[in-house]
Amino acid sequence: MKRYLLIILFFSIHWLAKGQDIELANEYFKQGEYEKAKDIFQKIAKDKNNIRLIHQNYIQCLFKLKNFDEAEKYLKRQIKSNDLTGIVYRSDYTSLLEMTGKFEEAQKEMETLIDLAARTEGTIYELQDLLYRNSKTELVIQLLKKGREIAKDENKYAILMAKAYLYNGQKEPMIEEMLKYGLAEGNQDYVKATFQDNLKTEAEIDMLEKALYSKVQKFPTEQYYTDILIWHLIQQKEFTKAFIQTRALDRRLKQDGQRVFELAQTALVNKDYKSAIQMYEYVMKEYPQGQYYAYARRNALFCKEEVVKTTYPVSIADIRSLIKDYQGLFSDLGRNVKTMEALRNTAQLYAFYLNERDTAITVLETAIMIAGSDNAFRDKCKLDLGDIYVLKNEPWEATLLYSQVEKSQKEDQLGQEAKLKNAKLHYYNGEFDLSKEVLDILKKATTREIANDAMQLSLLIQDNIGLDTSEVAMKDYAKVDLLLFQNRNAEAMAALDQIFEKYKSHSLADDILWLRANTNLKINKPEKALEDLELLRKNYNFDILADDALFLEAKIYEENFQQKDKAMELYREILQKFPGSIFGAEARKRFRNLRGDTIN
Numbered sequence: 014m015k016r017y018l019l020i021i022l023f024f025s026i027h028w029l030a031k032g033q034d035i036e037l038a039n040e041y042f043k044q045g046e047y048e049k050a051k052d053i054f055q056k057i058a059k060d061k062n063n064i065r066l067i068h069q070n071y072i073q074c075l076f077k078l079k080n081f082d083e084a085e086k087y088l089k090r091q092i093k094s095n096d097l098t099g100i101v102y103r104s105d106y107t108s109l110l111e112m113t114g115k116f117e118e119a120q121k122e123m124e125t126l127i128d129l130a131a132r133t134e135g136t137i138y139e140l141q142d143l144l145y146r147n148s149k150t151e152l153v154i155q156l157l158k159k160g161r162e163i164a165k166d167e168n169k170y171a172i173l174m175a176k177a178y179l180y181n182g183q184k185e186p187m188i189e190e191m192l193k194y195g196l197a198e199g200n201q202d203y204v205k206a207t208f209q210d211n212l213k214t215e216a217e218i219d220m221l222e223k224a225l226y227s228k229v230q231k232f233p234t235e236q237y238y239t240d241i242l243i244w245h246l247i248q249q250k251e252f253t254k255a256f257i258q259t260r261a262l263d264r265r266l267k268q269d270g271q272r273v274f275e276l277a278q279t280a281l282v283n284k285d286y287k288s289a290i291q292m293y294e295y296v297m298k299e300y301p302q303g304q305y306y307a308y309a310r311r312n313a314l315f316c317k318e319e320v321v322k323t324t325y326p327v328s329i330a331d332i333r334s335l336i337k338d339y340q341g342l343f344s345d346l347g348r349n350v351k352t353m354e355a356l357r358n359t360a361q362l363y364a365f366y367l368n369e370r371d372t373a374i375t376v377l378e379t380a381i382m383i384a385g386s387d388n389a390f391r392d393k394c395k396l397d398l399g400d401i402y403v404l405k406n407e408p409w410e411a412t413l414l415y416s417q418v419e420k421s422q423k424e425d426q427l428g429q430e431a432k433l434k435n436a437k438l439h440y441y442n443g444e445f446d447l448s449k450e451v452l453d454i455l456k457k458a459t460t461r462e463i464a465n466d467a468m469q470l471s472l473l474i475q476d477n478i479g480l481d482t483s484e485v486a487m488k489d490y491a492k493v494d495l496l497l498f499q500n501r502n503a504e505a506m507a508a509l510d511q512i513f514e515k516y517k518s519h520s521l522a523d524d525i526l527w528l529r530a531n532t533n534l535k536i537n538k539p540e541k542a543l544e545d546l547e548l549l550r551k552n553y554n555f556d557i558l559a560d561d562a563l564f565l566e567a568k569i570y571e572e573n574f575q576q577k578d579k580a581m582e583l584y585r586e587i588l589q590k591f592p593g594s595i596f597g598a599e600a601r602k603r604f605r606n607l608r609g610d611t612i613n
Contacts, residue, residue: 035066042070050074064091072105081113100126100136104143123152131159141173145180153177168193172200175207184217188224196237205244215588215601219610221245229258236262243276250598252280252288260295270296274305277312286316307351314338315358322366326537332366348383353390356380357397364401365500373401392418392427399434403441404499412438429458433467440470441495443488449474472557477521486516490525497528502536523553530565539573560594563587571603581607 034053041050054071057063068091075084088109091102103126110119130140137160144153154177157170175190188208195204212221225245228238239258246255259276262268277292293313296305314335321331339359346352356376364373377394384390399414415435422428433455439448452474455467477487489512496505509529516522530545546566549558567583570576584604587596594600 035063038067039070042074047074047077051078051080058087061094068101076109076112081109084109100130100139101143103129104140104147108147127152127156127159131156131163134160137170137173141177150177150181154181168196179211184212185220185224187211188221192224192228192238192241195241201237201241204241208245209248213592215604218249218601222249236266247276247279248598250283250285250602252276252283252285253291256280256288256292256295259292263299269303270300270305270309274309277309281312281316284319286319289313290316290320307346310342310346311352311355314342314355318358318362325535327366329366332362336362336367348379350383350387353380353383356383357394360397361400364397364404370401370405374398377401388421389425389427392422392431396427396431396434403438403495408438408442426458426460426463429455429460429463433463436467437470440474440491441498443484443491445474445478445484445487473524477519477524486512486519486521489515490521490528493528497532502532506532506536523549523558526553527558527562530562534565534569539569543569560587560591560596563591564594564596564600567600567603571607577607 034057038050038053038057041047041053050070051074054067054074057067058071072084072088075081075087085106088102088106092099092106095102103122107119107122107126110116110122126140130136137156140156141153144150144156154174157174157177161167161169161174171190171193175187175194178184178187178190191204191207195201208221212218222242222245225238225242228235229242232238239262243255243258243262246252246258255276256273259272263270263273273292274296277289277296280286280289280292290313293309293316296303296309297313300306317338318335321327321335324331336359339355339362342355343352348356357380360373360376360380363369363376377397381391381394384394395414395418399411399418402408402411402414412435415431415438418431419428419435422431432451436448436451436455439445439451449471452467452471456464456471458464458467474487477490478484489508493505493508493512496502496508506529509525509532513522513525513529516525526545526549530542530549533539533542533545543566546562546569549562563583564587567580567587570583571580581604584600584607587594587600588604591597
């Protein structure tokens with residue numbers, strides 16, 4: 014027993030000493046004292062069991078000292094004794110051949126090494142890592158192709174191939190390999206994330222789209238490719254193209270319109286109302302008895318309403334026609350929980366466009382009765398009633414209603430919306446400090462739209478109060494904003510002309526021009542809107558409004574003047590100068606449509 018313990022003690026002391034030697038040699042190597050490190054490494058290398066522990070630093074010592082003869086003997090010795098497991102030694106041997114100018118030999122050795130490593134997955138991973146370390150991504154691709162050939166599986170190593178092509182700057186084959194990888198269940202989210210992170214330019218996005226259409230046409234029954242294509246089209250806000258693919262899936266898989274309805278909802282959220290209308294009408298036509306019919310009909314009307322309200326000048330005849338359509342909806346489906354949102358919309362049309370505020374209030378009261386215990390909907394109606402009191406110039410009634418919603422929906426998005434409306438009331442009344450105090454809280458709102466609105470108004474106030482002690486300019490501007498909210502466009506336009514002449518040299522000048530440009534467009538004076546936008550671009554510093562103004566100019570040239578080339582030029586400018594703009598996807602979509610892209 015004592016003898017056994019002595020043997021264990023001896024080996025423990027022996028390995029401890031070896032460990033200290035390795036640590037000392039590595040320290041010399043780190044300090045650049047390669048001769049001292051080499052001498053210790055040589056002694057340690059006599060024991061084959063230590064080779065793996067010291068190899069990397071030892072061979073680098075020999076390379077740095079240009080001791081190529083010793084490096085060659087050492088590497089050949091390791092290759093001979095390790096056979097298939099000597100991948101790392103063979104790799105370093107090819108590096109040695111390259112260092113000594115033996116390029117043809119190095120190439121042959123690498124080919125042999127690739128053939129050897131490609132036989133098993135373990136050696137493929139090992140050599141791949143070594144090649145990446147030496148920035149030889151093209152050889153990684155060669156290795157993986159050989160491994161795929163041996164395995165007789167065209168989809169094997171797809172994710173590794175995709176990575177290698179990506180590192181090598183070859184986006185097209187990377188796309189192909191990622192699509193192969195996504196065929197396995199559970200990999201689709203990773204494929205989407207990879208495309209989103211690595212395909213940024215217009216050319217790369219086109220490349221992906223063409224590849225996806227090609228796959229869908231080649232494998233029409235493989236739902237995966239269609240799903241990825243639909244996802245991609247949604248990312249690009251190409252909702253009409255996404256609808257074509259989703260409709261085909263719906264018909265083939267008999268999905269009862271569910272995915273088409275969901276896509277329509279996404280288009281609605283993204284304010285592509287015309288595309289959404291197409292989808293809702295498809296659901297209504299194909300599934301008149303389906304579970305989505307009532308909602309599709311209501312939402313289609315809402316989308317038509319948004320198109321009417323954003324087609325300037327707004328047609329009162331079209332507003333009355335919309336109300337008639339809503340009345341038809343109520344006749345067919347009743348006034349109930351499925352149509353109570355439609356009642357809200359009807360009330361807003363009466364209040365904001367027909368100036369029939371009492372009728373609007375009556376409709377909202379009906380909606381509140383239908384809502385019953387649905388407190389969220391009742392509070393939405395209260396916000397609408399508050400807005401009507403703002404229209405009637407009764408701000409105290411409005412703020413009372415907004416505050417009630419703030420209190421009852423304290424932790425909800427609706428409460429934040431009520432808080433924002435109260436902040437705007439303070440702003441309209443010239444109570445800028447109070448307004449900004451609320452807005453600064455809302456900048457951290459959970460809803461992006463509320464947070465953005467709060468930030469924009471907060472910045473407007475911050476940038477323009479304190480420059481004149483009376484804050485007259487800001488108060489004049491806020492009064493115009495109120496007129497626009499009340500749809501008193503003629504009065505607002507006259508006031509804008511007046512305050513622009515008065516405050517040309519004020520920091521508000523660019524904001525006044527931006528507001529006037531939008532108002533000119535609203536009252537069907539697009540040429541005047543362009544004049545304001547061009548004046549804004551030429552004479553005023555408008556960094557925050559830069560991409561907004563460019564996008565609006567492009568839209569005017571496209572929609573009002575049908576000047577395709579000019580619009581394309583401006584959309585391209587947005588993509589080049591403002592790659593992170595919120596208008597990027599829409600600008601790209603419009604540019605491609607104007608260019609005549611026919612991928613579908």
